[in-house]
Amino acid sequence: MPNSKSLEELVDASEFTRRHIGPNAQQTKAMLETLGIDSLQHLISATLPAAIRTESTKVLQEPCSEHSALAELKAIAAKNKLFKSYIGQGYHPTYVPNVILRNVLENPGWYTAYTPYQPEIAQGRLEGLLNYQQMIIELTGMDMANASMLDEATAAAEAMAMAKRVGRKNRSNHFFVDKDCHPQTIAVVATRAEHFGFELIIGDAATDLHQQEFFGALLQYPGSQGEVKHLQPLIDTIHGKDALAIVAADIMALALLQSPGSQGADIVVGSNQRFGVPMGFGGPHAAFFAFREAYKRSTPGRIIGVSVDARGKTALRMAMQTREQHIRREKANSNICTSQVLLAVMSVFYAMYHGGSGINNIAQRIHLLTKILAQGIVSLNYKLRYQHYFDTLCIEVGDQQQALFQRAQNAEINLRCVGKNALAISLNECTDSADVQALLAIFAAGDSPLDFASLEAKAQQHTAIASELLRNENALQHDIFEQYHSETEMLRYLKRLESRDIALNHAMIPLGSCTMKLNATAEMIPVTWPEFGNLHPFAPIEQAQGYAELFEQLQTMLKACTGYDAISLQPNSGSQGEYAGLVAIKKYFESRGENQRNICLIPQSAHGTNPASAQMVSMKVVVVNCDEQGNVDLIDLQAKVNLHGENIAAIMVTYPSTHGVFEENIKDICQLIHSIGGQVYIDGANMNALVGLAAPGEFGGDVSHLNLHKTFCIPHGGGGPGMGPIGVKSHLAPFLASHPLQDVAGTKPESGTVSAAPWGSASILPISWMYIRMMGNSGVKLATEYAILNANYIAQRLQNHFPILYSGKNGYVAHECLLDLRPMKETSGVTEEDIAKRLMDFGFHAPTMSFPVAGTLMIEPTESESQAELDRFCDAMICIRKEIERIEQGDLPSDDNPLCNAPHTLDDIMGDWQHSYSREEAARPLPYLKAHKVWPTVNRIDNVYGDRNLVCSCVGMEAYRE
Template sequence: MPHTERPLLGTESLQDLSYSSEFIHRHIGPDTAQSVGMLKLLGLNSLDALIDQTVPEAIRAETTTQLSAPVSEQQALAELKTIASQNQLFKNYIGLGYHSTYVPTVIQRNVLENPGWYTAYTPYQPEIAQGRLEGLLNFQQMITELTGMELANASMLDEATAAAEAMAMAKRVARKNKSDTFFVDQNCLPQTLAVLRTRAEHFGFDIIVGNPNTDLENHNYFGALLQNPGADGALLELQPLIDAIHQKDALAIIAADIMSLVLLDPPGKKGADIVIGCNQRFGIPMGFGGPHAAFFAFKEKHKRSTPGRIIGVSVDTRGKQALRMAMQTREQHIRREKANSNICTSQVLLAVMSAFYAMYHGGDGIQRIAKRIHLLTKILAQGLTSLNFKIRHQHFFDTLCVEVGDQQKALYTRALSAQVNLRKVGKNALGISLSECTTAADIQQLLEIFAGDESPLDFPNLEKKAHAANAIPTEQLRTQKALQHTIFSQYQSETDMLRYLKRLEAKDIALNHAMIPLGSCTMKLNATSEMIPVTWPEFGQMHPFAPIDQAQGYTQLFEQLQNMLKICTGYDAISLQPNAGSQGEYAGLVAIKKYFEAKGEQQRNICLIPQSAHGTNPASAQMASLKVVVTQCDEQGNVDVDDVKTKIEQHGDSIAAIMITYPSTHGVFEENIKEICSLIHAVGGQVYIDGANMNALVGLAAPGEFGGDVSHLNLHKTFCIPHGGGGPGMGPIGVKAHLAPYLASHPLQDIAGTNRENGTISAAPWGSASILPISWMYIRMMGGTGVREATRYAILNANYIAKRLANHYPILYTGKNGFVAHECLLDLRPLKDASGITEEDIAKRLMDFGFHAPTMSFPVSGTLMIEPTESESKPELDRFCDAMICIREEAEKVQSGELPRENNPLCNAPHTLDDILDENWQHPYSREQASRPLSYLKSNKVWPTVNRIDNVFGDRNLICSCPSIESYEEGSDD
């Protein structure tokens, strides 16, 4: 439904003049006149004709007509506010890794709520991502200082996932150790233990849960996870325990509370091999479970075996310090089934927020917060002791386990009546975890709850006793203050922090600058009205393990969003737990395995995966202990049906599943998808439709209708959750009815229709719950009509770009009628052969035009994959096409010899201000040609802040923490 012009006065009805469909026009870029012009170039007279030419008739199913009609932004916000108001915000002392926290408003306004930060893409093109990369380097610096480890990665999805990845890493690197057993501290967080059990089951590991103080010497294991502080608040004396683990030739993994590390001696000093935890209480809302960033720190000798992304320091072609993602050869798209992990995102937005939180408070401020939390906990302990309650552990940081005997139920209920959430521990104790939001009045209220009818206690006297108490043994305290790097002492005023955040933002290209035409990544509009509810306290301040009757707003949101997604996909059930697309893939394969186990078909261990598949597909399959068998693609880029038949003949009833991306990563709607599904079903296998390209299907075809048994849905793509610079993401899965009983469950919240034996995928029951309102808002405002139109315009925009560029760059694959789906592949290999110009040269040169590059060399080496999405208007598409055509003309000059191969605008790109202001300009093209090759750049120019970065130098000289003070001072002179 493009924009239409109306007469000034007419006979429109009140309904015609309503705002109900207005958001559709806000979301979809081209208006009526633009659409007509684009279709004319394609030789078509209507959008219907284009869809007829592109989407196979056999799979079409307009299921979204069952969605509600579109509503205005104001109405959708009002509806969601009513839903949110059903959540009850009690005082939460539940703990278990989730705590109330204050988000500094300067960070909330300028990062969390700022499209310059939340609409950016993963920093694969580092020259235009230096701001995010610096924020992530700060995060790594923060984690290495707090943990005492040599290196840290740029974050993981959540603490439980980080623990599971640490377990897998321990097995990889403990080569002398032949055990398949992993030891877990009995005081480990229950959600972490659940995720570990699930991951271990499919890796073939055994889990032993025990008391590390007594049981470590009694077992053989390849790794051990210790929780410090433990779930019930106990502090461990780490040194002898780590020594005992090392005596077994096993790796010692410590799960640590990030705030406790401010006061406790770092685990790295005690010899820990890996330290994990969560950044949530460093200024990230609880959000009913997420998104949050887990940290993962490790010894340098294990750097090539560690999962996740690592930000490293390198240099550019001018020798200037520059940042990049280091050692990318470990990533899934390269290593595939041999990858260290299937995780292809981190939690960039949340990681940088926590780093900025630490920088804003500074080392002294963070220490003050930690000491205050600990003092309040000691005061509470003194008060409870005075009331004749026993505290289970003499040593603690912020959590008390109170022995209450048969009073547990009465005290728990009394707390609820005061709108206070405590945690039941076993049958005879209550857990209380304090946070930076806890006040003296809160302590008084807690003591009154436990005192019942007794008189309130003398608070000043309790504080005096608390100061005299020694709740952290002296030998376990830090000997040096944490966070001593200069970055933690420079930005304590709001003015300084505000300007620092702005400087970083200005170094990056995000959707607030220009279209980001990445194939398979769907960088579409993340509308402001969709983002606003994320920071509502009704969503942000909910503890994920609060009694579910306090979360009726979330419950209603989940049910409505699940129904919306079922309609969009044709599936019968939706699991919202996976908090990334990779986790969705894993969850779907685990459900398939559970299904076959229930049928007694354990022999099914083969997963067919086409050559064109996303790299996470084979990595996920190996994590589920499925053997990957690759099927070939034909010359048109389609899955080779004959080869599928051959593989079926070879493997028969050993086939568990096939994983197919549809439309394919080659950018076409394959005509034979239903046949492939039927072939797999005929031998009893399951069909996994990778949902990465759902933006080409919603409203036109539904995977659950044309043969899929399960799909993950990238809500951070098709359904408008922003990419956040590389995370957060959400990857719920949709399944047909027969797989629904095998969806992931959770140990601490009942998820309707699931069995806890199914296992747990993520730390929180409903994944990153606080960003689900974004997708709810998108679907509600677009309605059935709008989401279908979004798909149609995504296909139109992609075909328009393909048509405009076809005379300059060969389009590698098209459908049977010569059209593409929602993305297209430009084949640069002939150009490279003729001129020496590479896909990387074109990607870097696009930066000079103010654009982020398309996806480079995936799924075919030597190509660029372009996906414009439906949100870009024709002028923006033309601006991008003009840039690509101009680049092609420059390459032509290189090919003809007019420009030398070793000194031209492409191989020297990107060009920075340092280049343009250099008095020693030694290029056979002008400064104007270098920096402003098209006229629009004279009024709107985004300057890359560094030149092309030396990747090899960065990997050979791996530095993953912030440079020294001297380096910063040197950099300030540039």
Template sequence: MSKTARLKELINSEEFIGRHIGPDESQTQSMLASLQLESIDQLIGKTIPQGIRSETTQTLEDAKNEHQALQEIRAIASKNKIYKSYIGMGYHDTHVPPVILRNVLENPGWYTAYTPYQPEVAQGRLEGLLNFQQMIIELTGMDLTNASMLDEATAAAEAMAMAKRVSRKNKSENFFVDANCHPQTIAVIKTRAEHFGFNIIVDQIEQIAEQESIFGALIQYPSSTGAIEDIEPLIKTIKQKQALAIVAADIMSLVLLTAPGKLGADIVVGSNQRFGVPMGFGGPHAAFFAFKDAYKRATPGRIIGVSKDTRGKTALRMAMQTREQHIRREKANSNICTSQVLLALMSAFYAMYHGSEGITRIANRIHEFTKILAQGIIQLGYQQNNEHYFDTLCIEVGDQQKTLYERALAHQINMRLVGDSAISLSLHECTTLEDIAVLLEVFAGDKTPIELDALYEQAEQLKVIPEALLRKEPALQHEIFSKYQSETDMMRYLHRLEARDIALNHAMIPLGSCTMKLNATAEMVPVTWPEFGKIHPYAPQDQTEGYRELFSQLEEMLKACTGYDAISLQPNAGSQGEYAGLVAIKKYFEHKGQSHRNICLIPASAHGTNPASAQMAGMKVVVSACDEHGNVDINDLKDKIEQHGENIAALMVTYPSTHGVFEEDIQAICELVHSVGAQVYIDGANMNALVGLAAPGKFGGDVSHLNLHKTFCIPHGGGGPGMGPIGVKSHLAAFLPSHPLVETGNDSSNGTISAAPWGSASILPISWMYINMMGREGMKQATEYAILNANYIAKRLADHYSILYQGKNGFVAHECLIDLRPLKESSGISEEDIAKRLMDFGFHAPTMSFPVAGTLMIEPTESESKIELDRFCDAMIKIRSEIQAVESGTYPADNNPLVNAPHTLDDVLDGNWQRPYSREEASQPLAYLKEHKVWPSVNRIDNVYGDRHLICSCPSLESYID
């Protein structure tokens, strides 16, 4: 070895690659031997069709170790300037309580968990989300709420769609939007409405009475520039038109204002950001979505409901899951598969930590400071336009607008310009009296502002919220908001909830199609830096150079990984990425004068969000069949193409397929679609099997969304945050989404997908760090090991279970489907029984009954070592022996370890144990469980009971004890 090579080896001795990839060299050789292969190259050659191979990641840089990457991103972050922000518009600076920052946002026990589809090992998150729902129900005055949405703008757009769904007798296609709504909300609504075929009327809210027919209307409360109006008469007018009244409300103002539900609202939406979630240049943030009980089966998103387990113990679950897109597909209420669980939880814990008194104190302080500022500005000779306000002033300044704005910038202050002659200021939790003094200096110029003490006395006498609109009772009265005000109590409560869940800090989560891989600590560190967290999404461009450099670099990295020519980072969920990609295709055809193209071909095996997204984009879904091997049926596809021809807009295909194989004919499929001038949308959910080895932009794709919360290491957060940027070929680049307030380089007619111009910007450093620390070789190796690990599991389980689909050489991609239907027929044991029994072994179940009913889809990811893979396989093999005992009659069909699973401490401590297997067999069926055991906190939950007795607010705490 040369001295140079030796030095390079020493320099890179702390490379991140070996820490991200689970198997070491000896484990790798052992797994390859079990597959009767000599090398990983040989495995890849037998797995991925040679015709699509392309190593586009060669343009990536060499891998950096953790310290190098953190230094580099620190330098980028330092280019962002942290100014005092009074821009408002739904985004406010806030204090994240340190106990929540450390124990939730920075804690892998919270951020690495998956969506709570297996509720018995997700009771902690579910309780936190139930608390969230309780908080929203109380603040909005509505009957029910879901467990969060992506952002306020998309929540408002979902509310519009829901209003149309539930107002069946109202044939109007008109939807009215208050002109005083936030501009980003109006933009997202217009985009969504365009593809639904709705007509949007944007006007002053007083004009609502003049509208002949509408199916719904959106009111901002308070308005975007801060005015508080009595909206009750407006709501009555809307209802007289047989339309639904939707209110977009500021969550902090609802602490003091009359709840919209009390004023007659049908749906209430808004953002939870200012309840302890950093601005983060626009996200991720949770939005709330509350509604009347009558609309519960039409609502989008997820509802957490109270049910009971087999012992009658109170237990929580996601209610009414049959509303979701995985089952209803194009008839789903929404394509949203990601809520914002982690951020919703933070906001709920923020409310619980401060309690009713603390939250009220914060709201009152913000309001009193706003009154003081208003008095000072008025006495300096300016006109304050808002007669009634909570935290936002709209000040008429005439021709001094530019002077004042620039003077504020000189004091490192951002204000909002309104029209040509006004300035808006929104105060927040972080505003201090010293800040008020500086603001008054800005407005005073050469004048001397009045003393704050005198202003306070004057402001104290002011009543700028009408008596009729003041909340009559204190907010947040449920007992959960009065129990955890000490840090000791909150710390223990958070730990208690965390201990009820299985996350990646406990064990491998082998969910197929969900890619639960390592979210490395070094990747997560920059997220909570103030240089990323305290930036307003509409801050001036020269204050956000660090973010823009990060975006530019990440876009180039993603181009290298995908083979596409342009990237949009705006979509803030995979579902939103699908929608954005289809909208780009639709806009492209409109530009070409081919608006008649409205057919979207979707294979039967596709992700459930695919048909739902196509429907949202105004396309007609035509399902293409799959053959007996799980591949797209080429003959059926040819028939569909011949039938629909030049009316086809796109084919949406997942590659490798959702069945866990690399289809040999993918290039032929793309050529068939292109032959009639249509576009190919390749779902990027399975990019973890492609990066560095094959690129969708090279083998036929025109557009793909990328799940950064899968392949590119942003954590799932218990069901959100997610991030779904899209990559497109050059001919579609001109049709990427725009934004009404920030220049993105795209045409405004393309529409707006998310509230913030770059989606959930503050989590993009995670993917930047991952790609930089892996480098060109590491990104390729990650894909190779994902495929190796999946094939090792398939090989070990093949003697015990039927592997449903394999490639032509007998190998799978990065995931595999095991077919349980024969076992159910022979034993009565279902895939659900196996999923629940896995909890007794300390594992979250694989993906259940998707994409084929009666199966489990297993994806191990590259981050798991052979030791963990063997632990999982041992559990599955042990479970197979228990099924054999049922088949042979050793265990009764209705009383065995599988149908009784999961087993809790309540079970094994029960003095009346009457089961044909021992307590040890129930709870410690393998030796490793004697060293460490994760106990499910509840027994199997009664789903039917929960749906028939829907409760989505918190029961009294005594009920848990009972």
């Protein structure tokens, strides 16, 4: 049959949009009929307030295909220049073992999982994280470690805040920082200290500690310029002042050096980057945070622990989520809400693959090459600033600094300038003998006249680390580090762990407020391109023109999506974005002399991070009530405005609200705050309901953070990485975060620094660029419309079984909905946790439990799920409701039913069966489970047992072989 279509018609640029959005045309028609609506446009008109509709995304390009977008981004990436980088300062080239690259970093079974709040279907990630904590405990010599932090600099800032909180006897308001800490760490700590009201003392620990009074002190080990010095005398001095000693340590150096814990440290932080995680122009990287057991209740972040399940089988869980922003709220001194799970487990798998001896060999090789380089440098008549070092040499070069630096640049080598008369060189796992010879050639102003074999012989006889500071055995001793050294064994181990988790490659994850949408393969591919992955964050910006172009284009895209005038890409999580936005507001008022503005209004439905973030910039939180429909109570808001007036700095509002509705009065709220000169912070957690339809920067917002790991497709990675850039109106743009080591356009040093790297976790920004580029103007709008359609379809199907707690004025929800379980709980005794665990038997992760309202489930299906998947989930929920009815009617005992015993494992089904319901009802309650089933690997975990028997390091391997 002749082709009747033109060539242009046959080229479908919107093909990716159709693949990203779940429902096809036929399914869309059927879903709209279920809602009693004739079109998608009718639904949006009935849902979204007309007053906030906008066309801001029209400036975006039209959609393009996957291969076109990849080719376009490849051309941008090619503008990055990959020099050999010996800059150090916490970032080093590393080799990612291919078995980990392919089976973890590039594997959706690992990168699309959610935070392990439902541990029975997250045992794989939890085991990886427990192994990670064991690794950190052994390397640092501390009692306990948490499950990772965002980066080394913010971990140090969290340690400072923790030291102030636990050091109640010490009344000092000063914090000491050794001047040989990394510059980016000093900058982040200084910013955090300023807004907490702490006084920072930056000095030489060797000479200044005893002269000062402080509540805590931060030391670098080895120092940023490379010196390895005894910590013990310094820590003794710190303890003598009843202060806490915090050590920022290099993870590879800890393979050879005596641990900070053995020298008396109270808290140890650092970066895992050089354990098999690419530099990525700054991230994402896991940071470690280890501490004395006495401080376990005050530790930020999350801690994985060992417990037992209902059968007594060893099982893992998040034993401690102090997450103090939810517990202490406006009294919190940490708003940390996430970690870097994907990067943390990569780093421990790296350690497990190499083993204790392998890690020791890598460290020894780096150290030996550094000693060889040192011998050559000295032979060429240069002087070393420090005689004790691990991998970094600081070389006194006098007035030759710039000439030598430029000579290195001409050879495509990056060195680090120290002051005006020294150069630093940090060697790494990827350095070889040829690299050392190339470095010596630079200092020799031509081919080095030195004999390498002779230099090596001298180096082997030379001591560059004091013998009492060397470990006597491998740092990693647990048998988990001796099991998986062959690729076959590691491959199978990674697969075993992956099979114990539910991720998006198994089923939809209907978590409200978390937006677990498709992370398309095409979006993920550029992350591991060397042009993006192998660039040092402090390399001269001329070598990063590809990244610069990417940043500029992504910022333009995000401005179009939000209606803001400027975007900062520095915050590397949503909580950091909140903090950065409030810092900008505070700095803005300081510039105007309005220092009295210290009140932040926050609705009672807000995320727990909101009041914690406000407290971190020394704002006083005043809670605003919500009305019976779940909206901000305008009468109460007006009363609070009347009471506090020009003392109000800001209001923090989530839009659409966490109650799952578009509040009709959002513009009135913004206008009221602006009328008294305040600023409006619109939490961007729910941008998936706005992009292309409404823009917070146009309906009244002054600043918003954007969860790129939600709306803009960066995957959650089992609890991290994330990115939380902020958008601001033009008057706040001068107060966006700067950086001490890279010039971030339009920023000023006095605005401060919020993350270790100048553009946050830069290497995952291509994911969001790809998403917006492929979806285009029409696609991002369509995604929002389908997110709203899918949520309303679920609400419609479930409303006769579970009451929908809140809806808009026309009876529709936004992109998520709240099921009210409280009436059912009264009549049956079944809890939201019982339903969450029972959903595992159907192959689903639970919705969000008891947030923002206790006794509810918050469901967000996203636009990526088809009608078939939505129906499968709804069928599961309806089946569960029928089981609850049987309990209510007395057909099932309240103490022996599929819900209170859920989840059911193979052990249950294969073992003795003495229940009031059948094995089939337990394990295959719906027909689709006969074709495929994901089995929970443990029964319901005993949290009380875990709390009473707190174990947060690895048990013996026999526990996993039971």
